[in-house]
Amino acid sequence: MTKIYKKSEITFAIMWIIAYVVLSSLADQLSESIGVVKSITALLHVVMTLVLYLWIQKNNLGEKYGFCKSTVPAKRFLYYVPLIIIASTSLWGGITLRFGLLGSTCYAISMCLVGFIEEVIFRGFLFRAMEKDDLKSAIIVSSLTFGFGHIVNLFNGSGRDLKSSIIQIIFAVLVGFVLVMIFYHSKSLIACIIFHSINNALGAFEVEESIDPKLSMILNVVLIVVILGGYSLYLVRTFNQKKS
Numbered sequence: 341m342t343k344i345y346k347k348s349e350i351t352f353a354i355m356w357i358i359a360y361v362v363l364s365s366l367a368d369q370l371s372e373s374i375g376v377v378k379s380i381t382a383l384l385h386v387v388m389t390l391v392l393y394l395w396i397q398k399n400n401l402g403e404k405y406g407f408c409k410s411t412v413p414a415k416r417f418l419y420y421v422p423l424i425i426i427a428s429t430s431l432w433g434g435i436t437l438r439f440g441l442l443g444s445t446c447y448a449i450s451m452c453l454v455g456f457i458e459e460v461i462f463r464g465f466l467f468r469a470m471e472k473d474d475l476k477s478a479i480i481v482s483s484l485t486f487g488f489g490h491i492v493n494l495f496n497g498s499g500r501d502l503k504s505s506i507i508q509i510i511f512a513v514l515v516g517f518v519l520v521m522i523f524y525h526s527k528s529l530i531a532c533i534i535f536h537s538i539n540n541a542l543g544a545f546e547v548e549e550s551i552d553p554k555l556s557m558i559l560n561v562v563l564i565v566v567i568l569g570g571y572s573l574y575l576v577r578t579f580n581q582k583k584s
Contacts, residue, residue: 341395349469356461360388361489364454377443378450385453392460405464406529414531416578417522422571423535426515426563430542433551438544448544455537462486462516463523463532471524482520487513507560514568521575 345352367381374380396405414420437444462482470478487509519532551559 342399345399349465353461353465353469356392356465357485357489360457360461363388371446376446377439378446379443382446382450382453385450385457389453389456392457396460403527404468405460406523406527406532408528408530410526410528410531412526417526417531418571418574420531420535422567423518423531423539425567427535427539427542429559429563430539430546432559434547435545436547438546438548444544448541451540451543452537455535455540456533458486459519459523459529459533459536462489463520463529467520467523475524479517479520479524483513483516486516487511507564511560511564511568514564514572517572518568518575521572521579525575525579 341352344355363384364381367384368378370380371378396402396407402408439447462485466485467478467482470481489512519536523529523532
Protein backbone atom coordinates (compact mmCIF):
# COMPACT_ATOMS: atom_id res chain seq x y z
CA MET A 341 0.00 0.00 0.00
CA THR A 342 2.81 2.41 0.88
CA LYS A 343 4.57 1.68 -2.41
CA ILE A 344 1.47 2.73 -4.38
CA TYR A 345 1.19 5.88 -2.26
CA LYS A 346 4.81 6.89 -2.87
CA LYS A 347 4.48 6.22 -6.59
CA SER A 348 1.26 8.21 -7.07
CA GLU A 349 -0.91 9.78 -4.38
CA ILE A 350 -3.76 10.30 -6.85
CA THR A 351 -3.73 6.62 -7.84
CA PHE A 352 -3.67 5.73 -4.16
CA ALA A 353 -6.70 7.97 -3.48
CA ILE A 354 -8.67 6.59 -6.44
CA MET A 355 -7.85 3.03 -5.37
CA TRP A 356 -9.27 3.70 -1.92
CA ILE A 357 -12.40 5.40 -3.28
CA ILE A 358 -13.17 2.51 -5.62
CA ALA A 359 -12.48 -0.11 -2.94
CA TYR A 360 -14.66 1.73 -0.44
CA VAL A 361 -17.63 2.17 -2.79
CA VAL A 362 -17.55 -1.37 -4.20
CA LEU A 363 -16.92 -3.19 -0.92
CA SER A 364 -19.52 -1.12 0.97
CA SER A 365 -22.16 -1.86 -1.66
CA LEU A 366 -21.40 -5.58 -1.53
CA ALA A 367 -21.44 -5.52 2.28
CA ASP A 368 -24.82 -3.75 2.26
CA GLN A 369 -26.25 -6.49 0.06
CA LEU A 370 -24.84 -9.23 2.30
CA SER A 371 -26.27 -7.46 5.35
CA GLU A 372 -29.70 -7.36 3.75
CA SER A 373 -29.47 -11.05 2.85
CA ILE A 374 -28.97 -12.05 6.48
CA GLY A 375 -31.72 -9.73 7.63
CA VAL A 376 -29.76 -7.24 9.75
CA VAL A 377 -29.19 -3.83 8.17
CA LYS A 378 -25.51 -2.79 7.94
CA SER A 379 -24.36 -5.77 10.02
CA ILE A 380 -21.63 -6.88 7.59
CA THR A 381 -21.05 -3.27 6.51
CA ALA A 382 -20.33 -2.19 10.08
CA LEU A 383 -17.63 -4.87 10.38
CA LEU A 384 -16.14 -3.82 7.04
CA HIS A 385 -16.05 -0.17 8.10
CA VAL A 386 -14.41 -1.02 11.42
CA VAL A 387 -11.63 -2.81 9.52
CA MET A 388 -11.24 -0.01 6.95
CA THR A 389 -11.14 2.65 9.67
CA LEU A 390 -8.44 0.79 11.59
CA VAL A 391 -6.38 0.20 8.44
CA LEU A 392 -6.57 3.86 7.42
CA TYR A 393 -5.83 5.26 10.86
CA LEU A 394 -2.94 2.89 11.64
CA TRP A 395 -1.40 3.37 8.18
CA ILE A 396 -1.55 7.17 8.52
CA GLN A 397 0.00 7.07 11.98
CA LYS A 398 2.67 4.56 10.95
CA ASN A 399 3.77 6.82 8.11
CA ASN A 400 3.63 10.02 10.21
CA LEU A 401 0.99 11.57 7.96
CA GLY A 402 -1.40 12.66 10.70
CA GLU A 403 -0.75 16.37 10.34
CA LYS A 404 -0.88 16.23 6.54
CA TYR A 405 -4.32 14.65 6.65
CA GLY A 406 -5.73 16.89 9.34
CA PHE A 407 -5.42 14.85 12.52
CA CYS A 408 -4.53 18.02 14.42
CA LYS A 409 -6.03 21.14 16.02
CA SER A 410 -7.55 23.76 13.73
CA THR A 411 -5.31 26.72 12.91
CA VAL A 412 -8.41 28.93 12.57
CA PRO A 413 -10.72 29.87 15.48
CA ALA A 414 -14.20 28.33 15.34
CA LYS A 415 -15.61 31.86 15.21
CA ARG A 416 -14.29 32.24 11.66
CA PHE A 417 -16.42 29.26 10.66
CA LEU A 418 -19.50 30.69 12.46
CA TYR A 419 -18.93 28.05 15.15
CA TYR A 420 -20.05 25.47 12.55
CA VAL A 421 -23.70 26.37 13.28
CA PRO A 422 -24.86 25.68 9.67
CA LEU A 423 -23.42 22.16 9.94
CA ILE A 424 -25.14 21.64 13.29
CA ILE A 425 -28.46 22.62 11.70
CA ILE A 426 -27.88 20.19 8.83
CA ALA A 427 -27.00 17.33 11.20
CA SER A 428 -30.12 17.92 13.30
CA THR A 429 -32.58 17.53 10.41
CA SER A 430 -32.78 13.75 10.82
CA LEU A 431 -34.52 14.26 14.17
CA TRP A 432 -36.99 16.96 13.10
CA GLY A 433 -39.75 14.42 12.45
CA GLY A 434 -39.23 12.52 15.71
CA ILE A 435 -36.97 9.81 17.06
CA THR A 436 -37.26 6.05 16.66
CA LEU A 437 -35.15 2.91 16.34
CA ARG A 438 -35.54 2.88 12.58
CA PHE A 439 -34.22 -0.65 12.03
CA GLY A 440 -34.90 -2.19 15.43
CA LEU A 441 -32.31 -2.30 18.21
CA LEU A 442 -29.68 -4.48 16.50
CA GLY A 443 -30.13 -3.02 13.03
CA SER A 444 -30.11 0.57 14.28
CA THR A 445 -26.95 -0.10 16.30
CA CYS A 446 -25.18 -1.60 13.28
CA TYR A 447 -26.43 1.25 11.10
CA ALA A 448 -25.22 3.92 13.55
CA ILE A 449 -21.78 2.30 13.91
CA SER A 450 -21.38 1.85 10.16
CA MET A 451 -22.48 5.36 9.25
CA CYS A 452 -20.42 6.94 12.02
CA LEU A 453 -17.31 5.26 10.62
CA VAL A 454 -18.31 6.28 7.10
CA GLY A 455 -17.81 9.85 8.29
CA PHE A 456 -14.19 9.05 9.15
CA ILE A 457 -13.49 6.97 6.03
CA GLU A 458 -15.01 9.40 3.53
CA GLU A 459 -13.34 12.44 5.06
CA VAL A 460 -9.95 10.73 4.94
CA ILE A 461 -10.21 9.50 1.35
CA PHE A 462 -12.09 12.44 -0.23
CA ARG A 463 -10.90 15.44 1.80
CA GLY A 464 -7.62 13.86 2.81
CA PHE A 465 -6.12 11.59 0.16
CA LEU A 466 -7.79 12.95 -3.00
CA PHE A 467 -7.73 16.66 -2.13
CA ARG A 468 -4.17 16.66 -0.81
CA ALA A 469 -2.96 14.68 -3.84
CA MET A 470 -4.36 17.29 -6.25
CA GLU A 471 -3.89 20.43 -4.16
CA LYS A 472 -0.17 20.80 -4.81
CA ASP A 473 -0.75 20.99 -8.59
CA ASP A 474 -4.02 22.96 -8.83
CA LEU A 475 -5.95 24.10 -5.75
CA LYS A 476 -9.17 25.04 -7.58
CA SER A 477 -9.30 21.73 -9.42
CA ALA A 478 -8.63 19.89 -6.16
CA ILE A 479 -11.57 21.62 -4.46
CA ILE A 480 -13.91 21.00 -7.40
CA VAL A 481 -12.94 17.36 -7.93
CA SER A 482 -13.08 16.55 -4.21
CA SER A 483 -16.56 18.06 -3.96
CA LEU A 484 -17.95 16.49 -7.15
CA THR A 485 -16.56 12.99 -6.60
CA PHE A 486 -17.92 13.01 -3.06
CA GLY A 487 -21.34 14.08 -4.33
CA PHE A 488 -21.59 11.83 -7.36
CA GLY A 489 -20.31 8.90 -5.34
CA HIS A 490 -23.80 8.84 -3.79
CA ILE A 491 -25.29 7.78 -7.15
CA VAL A 492 -24.51 4.22 -6.03
CA ASN A 493 -27.65 4.47 -3.86
CA LEU A 494 -29.71 3.99 -7.02
CA PHE A 495 -28.33 0.47 -7.42
CA ASN A 496 -27.44 -0.85 -3.98
CA GLY A 497 -30.93 -1.56 -2.71
CA SER A 498 -31.17 1.56 -0.54
CA GLY A 499 -34.67 2.22 -1.84
CA ARG A 500 -33.87 5.69 -3.18
CA ASP A 501 -35.52 6.69 -6.46
CA LEU A 502 -34.00 8.94 -9.13
CA LYS A 503 -35.52 12.14 -7.74
CA SER A 504 -34.34 11.62 -4.16
CA SER A 505 -30.92 10.47 -5.40
CA ILE A 506 -30.49 13.65 -7.47
CA ILE A 507 -31.38 15.77 -4.41
CA GLN A 508 -28.92 13.77 -2.32
CA ILE A 509 -26.16 14.22 -4.91
CA ILE A 510 -26.65 18.01 -5.08
CA PHE A 511 -26.74 18.14 -1.29
CA ALA A 512 -23.57 16.02 -1.03
CA VAL A 513 -21.69 18.14 -3.58
CA LEU A 514 -22.38 21.29 -1.54
CA VAL A 515 -21.54 19.54 1.73
CA GLY A 516 -18.33 18.30 0.10
CA PHE A 517 -17.45 21.85 -0.93
CA VAL A 518 -18.11 23.24 2.56
CA LEU A 519 -16.04 20.51 4.21
CA VAL A 520 -13.09 20.84 1.84
CA MET A 521 -13.08 24.60 2.41
CA ILE A 522 -13.03 24.05 6.17
CA PHE A 523 -10.24 21.49 5.86
CA TYR A 524 -8.14 23.63 3.52
CA HIS A 525 -8.31 26.76 5.64
CA SER A 526 -8.19 25.16 9.09
CA LYS A 527 -5.65 22.42 8.21
CA SER A 528 -7.73 20.14 10.45
CA LEU A 529 -10.10 17.35 9.48
CA ILE A 530 -11.50 16.90 12.98
CA ALA A 531 -14.58 19.15 12.65
CA CYS A 532 -15.35 17.60 9.25
CA ILE A 533 -15.17 14.06 10.65
CA ILE A 534 -17.31 14.91 13.68
CA PHE A 535 -20.04 16.56 11.59
CA HIS A 536 -20.01 13.85 8.93
CA SER A 537 -20.14 11.02 11.45
CA ILE A 538 -22.95 12.53 13.54
CA ASN A 539 -24.96 13.55 10.46
CA ASN A 540 -24.77 10.00 9.09
CA ALA A 541 -25.33 8.13 12.37
CA LEU A 542 -28.48 10.10 13.30
CA GLY A 543 -30.17 8.52 10.29
CA ALA A 544 -30.56 5.38 12.42
CA PHE A 545 -33.05 7.25 14.60
CA GLU A 546 -34.96 9.10 11.88
CA VAL A 547 -38.72 8.65 11.50
CA GLU A 548 -39.16 8.04 7.78
CA GLU A 549 -41.87 9.88 5.83
CA SER A 550 -42.98 11.72 8.98
CA ILE A 551 -43.07 15.03 7.09
CA ASP A 552 -45.48 15.89 4.27
CA PRO A 553 -43.74 15.37 0.86
CA LYS A 554 -44.36 18.97 -0.24
CA LEU A 555 -43.03 20.34 3.03
CA SER A 556 -40.07 17.98 2.76
CA MET A 557 -39.27 19.37 -0.69
CA ILE A 558 -39.42 22.94 0.64
CA LEU A 559 -37.10 21.99 3.52
CA ASN A 560 -34.65 20.39 1.08
CA VAL A 561 -34.58 23.56 -1.00
CA VAL A 562 -33.99 25.66 2.12
CA LEU A 563 -31.22 23.37 3.30
CA ILE A 564 -29.51 23.25 -0.09
CA VAL A 565 -29.96 26.82 -1.31
CA VAL A 566 -30.15 28.91 1.85
CA ILE A 567 -28.06 27.08 4.44
CA LEU A 568 -25.46 25.21 2.38
CA GLY A 569 -25.40 27.72 -0.46
CA GLY A 570 -25.23 30.65 1.94
CA TYR A 571 -22.54 29.00 4.06
CA SER A 572 -20.50 28.21 0.95
CA LEU A 573 -20.62 31.85 -0.18
CA TYR A 574 -19.71 33.01 3.32
CA LEU A 575 -16.64 30.76 3.43
CA VAL A 576 -15.49 31.84 -0.03
CA ARG A 577 -15.91 35.56 0.67
CA THR A 578 -14.49 35.42 4.19
CA PHE A 579 -11.28 33.64 3.32
CA ASN A 580 -10.78 35.43 -0.01
CA GLN A 581 -10.94 38.73 1.85
CA LYS A 582 -8.45 37.38 4.37
CA LYS A 583 -5.97 36.61 1.59
CA SER A 584 -6.40 40.01 -0.04
